[in-house]
Amino acid sequence: xxxxxxxxxxxxxxxxxxxxxxxxxxxxxxxxxxxxxxxxxxxxxxxxxxxxxxxxxxxxxxxxxxxxxxxxxxxxxxxxxxxxxxxxxxxxxxxxxxxxxxxxxxxxxxxxxxxxxxxxxxxxxxxxxxxxxxxxxxxxxxxxxxxxxxxxxxxxxxxxxxxxxxxxxxxxxxxxxxxxxxxxxxxxxxxxxxxxxxxxxxxxxxxxxxxxxxxxxxxxxxxxxxxxxxxxxxxxxxxxxxxxxxxxxxxxxxxxxxxxxxxxxxxxxxxxxxxxxxxxxxxxxxxxxxxxxxxx
Amino acid sequence: xxxxxxxxxxxxxxxxxxxxxxxxxxxxxxxxxxxxxxxxxxxxxxxxxxxxxxxxxxxxxxxxxxxxxxxxxxxxxxxxxxxxxxxxxxxxxxxxxxxxxxxxxxxxxxxxxxxxxxxxxxxxxxxxxxxxxxxxxxxxxxxxxxxxxxxxxxxxxxxxxxxxxxxxxxxxxxxxxxxxxxxxxxxxxxxxxxxxxxxxxxxxxxxxxxxxxxxxxxxxxxxxxxxxxxxxxxxxxxxxxxxxxxxxxxxxxxxxxxxxxxxxxxxxxxxxxxxxxxxxxxxxxxxxxxxxxxxxxxxxxxxxxxxxxxxxxxxxxxxxxxxxxxxxxxxxxxxxxxxxxxxxxxxxxxxxxxxxxx
Numbered sequence: 001x002x003x004x005x006x007x008x009x010x011x012x013x014x015x016x017x018x019x020x021x022x023x024x025x026x027x028x029x030x031x032x033x034x035x036x037x038x039x040x041x042x043x044x045x046x047x048x049x050x051x052x053x054x055x056x057x058x059x060x061x062x063x064x065x066x067x068x069x070x071x072x073x074x075x076x077x078x079x080x081x082x083x084x085x086x087x088x089x090x091x092x093x094x095x096x097x098x099x100x101x102x103x104x105x106x107x108x109x110x111x112x113x114x115x116x117x118x119x120x121x122x123x124x125x126x127x128x129x130x131x132x133x134x135x136x137x138x139x140x141x142x143x144x145x146x147x148x149x150x151x152x153x154x155x156x157x158x159x160x161x162x163x164x165x166x167x168x169x170x171x172x173x174x175x176x177x178x179x180x181x182x183x184x185x186x187x188x189x190x191x192x193x194x195x196x197x198x199x200x201x202x203x204x205x206x207x208x209x210x211x212x213x214x215x216x217x218x219x220x221x222x223x224x225x226x227x228x229x230x231x232x233x234x235x236x237x238x239x240x241x242x243x244x245x246x247x248x249x250x251x252x253x254x255x256x257x258x259x260x261x262x263x264x265x266x267x268x269x270x271x272x273x274x275x276x277x278x279x280x281x282x283x284x285x286x287x288x289x290x291x292x293x294x295x296x
Numbered sequence: 297x298x299x300x301x302x303x304x305x306x307x308x309x310x311x312x313x314x315x316x317x318x319x320x321x322x323x324x325x326x327x328x329x330x331x332x333x334x335x336x337x338x339x340x341x342x343x344x345x346x347x348x349x350x351x352x353x354x355x356x357x358x359x360x361x362x363x364x365x366x367x368x369x370x371x372x373x374x375x376x377x378x379x380x381x382x383x384x385x386x387x388x389x390x391x392x393x394x395x396x397x398x399x400x401x402x403x404x405x406x407x408x409x410x411x412x413x414x415x416x417x418x419x420x421x422x423x424x425x426x427x428x429x430x431x432x433x434x435x436x437x438x439x440x441x442x443x444x445x446x447x448x449x450x451x452x453x454x455x456x457x458x459x460x461x462x463x464x465x466x467x468x469x470x471x472x473x474x475x476x477x478x479x480x481x482x483x484x485x486x487x488x489x490x491x492x493x494x495x496x497x498x499x500x501x502x503x504x505x506x507x508x509x510x511x512x513x514x515x516x517x518x519x520x521x522x523x524x525x526x527x528x529x530x531x532x533x534x535x536x537x538x539x540x541x542x543x544x545x546x547x548x549x550x551x552x553x554x555x556x557x558x559x560x561x562x563x564x565x566x567x568x569x570x571x572x573x574x575x576x577x578x579x580x581x582x583x584x585x586x587x588x589x590x591x592x593x594x595x596x597x598x599x600x601x602x603x604x605x606x607x608x609x610x611x612x613x614x615x616x617x618x619x620x621x622x623x624x625x626x627x628x629x630x631x632x633x634x635x636x637x638x639x640x641x642x643x644x645x646x647x648x649x650x651x652x653x654x
Contacts, residue, residue, distance in 0.1 A: 039412045096411045102619040108612030265431045272424035279417045280405040
């Protein structure tokens with residue numbers, strides 16, 4: 001019996017650590033959707049480039065693995081701002097399908113540039129922290145995963161402060177609520193959208209660079225994470241960071257339990273099936289479900 | 297009589313007749329050791345796929361990234377049935393029907409989602425189906441109820457896929473399939489034409505433009521969308537079935553893979569979404585460019601770049617350019633150019649005094 005409880009609690013701990021990473025990745029998606037009402041399919045490509053960015057910085061240039069994000073975040077922020085200013089802005093008024101296809105095209109371009117430059121070989125980053133673990137009451141925790149979790153959560157907390165305290169952050173939230181009304185009260189919504197897109201892309205790049213420390217990756221990396229991101233965003237609702245964090249936790253736990261009860265190979269199947277079910281059954285996310293539950 | 301006379305005078309009809317005659321005669325010409333025949337086979341197959349996707353994606357405006365599920369299911373249905381001794385020709389319609397019902401199965405819940413959400417759900421469906429097919433054998437092995445479906449412990453063959461037995465006379469067989477897929481292509485085009493010019497198509501166009509308005513004027517949007525998906529799935533399933541019989545080997549990563557779905561999105565979008573001839577144009581460009589590029593290598597002296605990945609890079613770029621500047625695709629570009637040319641010609645003639653000023 002003791003072994004099984006330890007197994008389950010170890011799974012739950014690793015699920016929580018993974019959920020932090022998932023939340024970082026998904027919040028970018030939620031922010032971009034909230035402010036601009038477009039679904040960013042290029043998120044997958046950005047995560048993949050984040051992973052390769054980390055690979056170049058850490059494995060080739062010998063940077064400290066946990067300081068690499070300091071370079072990656074601003075670089076991807078600028079990339080996102082330029083992408084919005086010169087490309088995505090042109091389809092803002094068009095039907096949503098064209099922005100979807102446009103970002104899909106950008107994803108294809110990014111992916112195949114990587115195939116061209118890095119070839120299709122699977123790569124992984126091994127640092128001196130990779131295999132380091134410590135024990136807490138019988139559960140071994142990977143230092144790597146813990147630090148990745150902390151960096152992801154720190155980024156989210158910083159972002160929350162930014163959105164809650166500064167003028168720019170408040171303007172972003174206002175635009176997400178009602179972009180026409182925000183324009184009326186004098187917010188430069190075009191600029192706000194650039195910044196929101198930049199932040200979203202920067203979060204994706206950060207998440208990608210952190211994932212590179214844990215998972216192996218190739219140019220096709222990011223597609224499954226993109227789908228998980230959608231699942232989390234729909235589960236958690238689009239408005240709140242707490243909702244996204246909860247959604248990430250639910251997904252990570254579902255995955256961990258599917259490893260335990262089903263086949264490990266079906267882990268991703270469970271999350272994709274969950275995505276479809278969640279989209280169809282409760283498009284309002286957990287919040288809707290909860291409010292229904294409370295009413296009855 | 298008048299119509300026939302008019303048709304005979306149009307140069308387009310003559311060009312069409314010559315092209316079709318050439319395509320029919322390809323297997324007899326034996327140009328470059330059957331290379332053209334294989335290229336033709338692939339082109340016809342992809343035109344069918346592209347046209348089928350266009351019924352849902354172009355006419356009804358529901359972008360599906362999950363059409364590889366139908367392609368793969370068609371291929372697998374055929375392979376599994378042939379390996380159990382059912383005649384190959386009979387398996388083709390069965391493959392179409394199975395794919396069609398799978399479309400009903402996931403289309404019914406997913407098509408209630410709108411626009412972007414539907415597209416995302418289809419990516420999820422596609423990936424989930426691929427993973428399921430990869431692991432189906434292992435799942436069945438552990439279940440005593442379903443064990444009977446296994447033959448020598450194999451149903452889908454997992455990641456290794458399925459091998460079909462090869463016929464003795466491969467050349468006649470391939471030629472037969474060349475004509476078979478040609479019939480399929482004309483069938484798909486006929487269906488597409490029929491949908492486009494019928495009441496059904498009008499309903500789909502209405503859904504594409506404004507779903508709520510369509511509902512208000514009495515279009516049963518859910519039923520129309522599901523029918524469009526099933527029709528599209530039927531054609532794609534048959535294409536998958538023919539593909540499996542032509543190459544004798546299938547595995548989940550090829551037939552269920554995301555690149556297959558991507559190809560089906562790219563071809564009609566690049567050619568001209570929602571038109572009859574756009575998907576043909578897109579598929580021809582897709583196959584020909586793929587064929588040219590996959591074999592090319594760029595040697596820059598110090599690095600040797602394989603250009604095989606350039607294929608999708610090019611299409612990604614083309615897609616971005618088309619969405620930004622010409623939403624009607626290559627067909628729209630052609631129309632714009634020909635309009636310009638007509639105007640230019642008119643101006644030239646007027647300047648020359650060749651015709652009276654209007």
